[in-house]
Amino acid sequence: MAAGDFNPPIFLRNPRIQTYLASSSLRTNGKNPMVDASKDVVIDAGSGIRLLAGYSKNMHSKGTVILFHGWEGSIDSAYILSAGRFLFNNGFSVFRLNFRDHGKSHHLNKGLFYATLIDEVFAAVKTVSEITGDSPLFLAGFSLGGNFALRIGQMHSIEPVKNLCHIVSISPVINPDKATSAIDRNMIIRRYFLLKWRRSLSLKQKLYPELYDFNGIIPLKSCRSITDRLIEHYSSYKNAAEYFRCYTITNSTLNDIRIPTTIITSKDDPVIPVDDFYSLNAKEPVNLIIHRYGGHNGFINNLSFDCWYEEKMIRLFEESK
Numbered sequence: 001m002a003a004g005d006f007n008p009p010i011f012l013r014n015p016r017i018q019t020y021l022a023s024s025s026l027r028t029n030g031k032n033p034m035v036d037a038s039k040d041v042v043i044d045a046g047s048g049i050r051l052l053a054g055y056s057k058n059m060h061s062k063g064t065v066i067l068f069h070g071w072e073g074s075i076d077s078a079y080i081l082s083a084g085r086f087l088f089n090n091g092f093s094v095f096r097l098n099f100r101d102h103g104k105s106h107h108l109n110k111g112l113f114y115a116t117l118i119d120e121v122f123a124a125v126k127t128v129s130e131i132t133g134d135s136p137l138f139l140a141g142f143s144l145g146g147n148f149a150l151r152i153g154q155m156h157s158i159e160p161v162k163n164l165c166h167i168v169s170i171s172p173v174i175n176p177d178k179a180t181s182a183i184d185r186n187m188i189i190r191r192y193f194l195l196k197w198r199r200s201l202s203l204k205q206k207l208y209p210e211l212y213d214f215n216g217i218i219p220l221k222s223c224r225s226i227t228d229r230l231i232e233h234y235s236s237y238k239n240a241a242e243y244f245r246c247y248t249i250t251n252s253t254l255n256d257i258r259i260p261t262t263i264i265t266s267k268d269d270p271v272i273p274v275d276d277f278y279s280l281n282a283k284e285p286v287n288l289i290i291h292r293y294g295g296h297n298g299f300i301n302n303l304s305f306d307c308w309y310e311e312k313m314i315r316l317f318e319e320s321k
Helices: 015-022 078-089 118-131 144-156 176-185 187-207 223-234 240-245 251-255 308-320
Strands: 038-044 050-056 064-068 093-097 137-142 164-170 261-266 286-291
Touching: 038 093, 038 118, 050 118, 064 078, 064 118, 064 144, 078 093, 078 137, 078 308, 093 118, 118 137, 118 144, 137 144, 137 308, 144 164, 144 251, 144 261, 164 308, 176 187, 176 223, 176 240, 187 223, 223 240, 261 308
Parallel strands: 064 093, 064 137, 137 164, 164 261, 261 286
Antiparallel strands: 038 050, 050 093
16 A cells, blocks of 8 residues: 555645546646547447447557546546546547446447446457557546456456556445445535436436336435335346445455556545545555545646646556556
8 A cells, every 4th residue: 555645735635626626627628639539439348238439549659548437427527538638648549438328328228337237348348459459558447437447457367358557446436335325425426426317317218218217216316215226126136235245346356456456546535435445455466545635536736637647647557568
């Protein structure tokens, strides 16, 4: 475990400010050559599953970085666009992957998104490794995407992904049961996620009215109550507790990872309790960095919106090639 060196000015140490800035559109102002170079790609993830992505190929590429967004985020989330721009401007190609039912992809699959759908994401990563040929491949995930990234690392030890060199996991969900409780306790964060989730469910119902009727679910007032009802009516899980266990990160998950992996989180994260990380026994090649400040997915250094983990990723990826 390393303490790291993220030390923002006093006026940026509030975790609410850091968490807000993480997803603020202020981070996306100005030109973005990564977006300009992006082309839409629909990936066949097996069993008829299709995932939508954006691929920005750098003509002088040092390697390709696959970016995973968080829950109810997308390839156009501010933190994805910001990280993608920074990586692209520093010589990396960028592959931004939407999870099922995220971004503009609800129409591609009849089934609902569940965080346990790791196999289709792993299949997409393997497809990207083939598309990018012999160049180095890296993976960076944020929040729920950070959880996916760690599980991809575990799967890589059994079925290697060609040229995968390093994984970075930012503010990852460790225990989704505790994370759900933390979200519901925070009125602002709860309302933020409920608004986005309700929109997503409404769109899915509109696209597939013969399969889904969420009219009694959408008005529910907590993430846990919606989760409980969806699991009860539209999944094969016995209950939410069983569902959460299926994508909880454990010591077993980390011990199975055989590739350099860096986990970055903060003590003041309002979404992911830091105690979840202290319960983990991270050891090489997994490096756990816990900062005092940073909020959830934040780590903003200044009012120019320079981001600590973006610079850290560049160093890690260049050293791992």
